[in-house]
Amino acid sequence: MSKLYRDILYLIIEELQYDRKSLVSCLTINKIWCEIIIPILWKNAWEDLAFDKENLFLNTIISHLSDEERNNLSQYSKISYKKPLFNYISFCKHLNLEIIENIILSHGQGQYNEIKNYILNLFINKNAEYTHLYMTNYYYEYHLIPEAEQCFSKIKFLRCDSRVKENSLAILTKMCKSIEDFELIIYKYENNFGIPKLIENQENLINVSFLHKYSPYDGLFRAFLENSLIKHANTIQYFNICGQLETQILTSFVNLKDLVLMGDWERWIFIENLSLPSLQSLYTRDINTESLKGLIENSGGKLNELNISYSVIFPDAISTKEIIQVICQNCPNLTHLEFYYKNCNVLDLEKLLIKCQYLKILGIYYIVEDEFMNWDNLFNILVTSSPLSLHKLKIIYPVNQPELKSLKLFFDNWEGRKPISLIISIKGDFIRKKQLNDLIGNYKSKGVVKDFIHYSYEYDDLIESKAKEIVKDLKTKAANIFYGFKNLFN
Known part of the structure; x- marks a missing residue:
């Protein structure tokens, strides 16, 4: 029974491997829980590593060194280290050389080369085998480390930059044949023209990202890629x-x-008549209206997710109307849509909501500095015309905030539908916070509102990322079982 319990617990915890906060809270339940959770947490030890935790993390790594090695590092020789309860490094399947570099630079206190050599030898050795490799720093020659070839032979994910050193690239090209996910950060100069050979050598390449660090870029190098x-x-x-x-x-x-x-x-001539019959998800940023329309028209009708965003230049009302019309005509299966909107496009939005009957998530970007959003019109159209499947709404960048009476009317009219998750990003903060919280609490208790997130877009974009995470429904069956197990031991 003990083995069955352990196996079931492992499957549940593995399902929740990205909910690190909950996993950490369970480390002290008992030995079995700890032995299962620690390897999962250290599988990608670099994920969400906060700056204020980096020194503690480095000390944990240093604790794996022998006494002789630590004595050679003056800043660590006088510190008493206990032997780690686990060989944490052995659990790592993600190797992030960029973060290692940054941590040593920030906390190495003048012994950069010595610390780096010792730490790299801890991670790159005959017992290590990685599935994910991040090496966007091009200064270090990894071919000098014994066993580097063996460690990298089963890489599934690789992120590197276009300046990668020749010898390091030679190792990757020779040993890495099973990369499925490849991210390349392209610099303006010093591009290594051996990278296309690395790409060609892969046996099952599925995901590819070419990301630019600077603009303009080397067109010849891009053509080779x-x-x-x-x-x-x-x-x-x-x-x-x-x-x-x-x-x-x-x-x-x-x-x-x-x-x-x-x-x-600029117009993207190559995409205007492009046929992509299997395309399901399209994200564009700062794409010319004509090029975008052509791409959507030829997308094959299978799109279920479409995100259209802009960073500097924004389309006028006519262009927005044309884009909405193209979506109505070619995207009947959309479940997730985010796009730019103006008050004068409210009737176009109504047609879109009627046409896209499978829509679950709607994001509206209202980037008009000199015009207030007409919240009443928007809420009315959403209530009267949106499909019953719609349950998440994101409204970003309006100058003005909705009145409490507008929100109340919207929630009253939404009653009887799926509970709504609403994210609103405004300039500044909501006034009358107490009344707002009371209002939201009331409609949450009625089952009308699932989540209500509001934040100022004057803050860092990270806030929006956190807001998105809050809206996610983490209460899956696995999570419920997990917390049931946890409660048994508390």
Whole structure:
């Protein structure tokens, strides 16, 4: 029974591996829980590592060194270290060389090279085997470390930058054949033209991202990169690119499901007549209206997620109307839509809501500095015309906040539908917070409101990211069972 209990517990905890806060809270329940949770937490030890925890993290790593090695590091020789309860490093499947570099630079106190060599030897040795590798720092020669080839032979995910050193690239090209997810950060200069060979060598490349650190970029290098993907035309399902395409490579991706395009408002001729019959998710940023319309028209009608955003130049009401019309005509299966909106497009929005009957999540970007949002009109259209499936609403950047009476009327009219999760980002903070909290609490108790998140877009974008996480419903069956198990031992 003990083994069965352990196996079931492991499966449940593995389902919750991204809810690190809850897992940490369970470490002290008993020995079995601790032995299961520690390897899961250390699988990707770098995830969400806060700056104020880096020194503690470094000390934990240093504790794995021998007494002789620590004595060679003057700043650690006088510190008493207990032997770690676990060989934490052995549980790592993600190796983030960039974070290692940054931590040592921040906390190494003048012994950078010595500490770095010792730590890299802890992580890169004959017993280590990684599935994820992050090496966006190009200064270190990893070919000098014995067993580097063996450690990297089963990499599934690789993030590197275009300046990667020749010898390090040689190891990757020789040993890495099973990369499925590849992210390349492209710099303006010093691009290594051996990277296309690394790409060609992969046996099952599925996800590809070409991200630019600076603009403009080297068009010739980009063309070489794009052409190296031809071999993988049948396997690539996700493609993310910043800046104009240099070739017509997208026409080859017959099984592409997810596409991310980040432009500069120039026309993308290569995408206007592009046919992508398998495309399910499209994210665009600063893509010219004509190019965007052409892409949506030829998307094959299978899109279920569409996100259209802008950072500097914003479309006028006519362009917004044209985009909404194209969505209505070509995207009947959308479940998630985020796009730019103006008050004068309210009737266009109504048509879209009527047409997209499977919509579950709607995000509206209202970026008009000199015009207040008409909340009453928007809420009325949402109540009268949105499909019954809609249950998450995000409204970003309006100058003005909704009146409490407008929110109350909206919630009254929403009663009887799926509970709504509402995120509102405004300039400044809500006034009359107590009345707002009382109002939301009332409608939560009635089952009308599931979540209500509001924050100021004057703060860091991280707040929006956290808000998104709050809205997520983490109460899955696995989570409920997990907390049931936990309560048995508290």
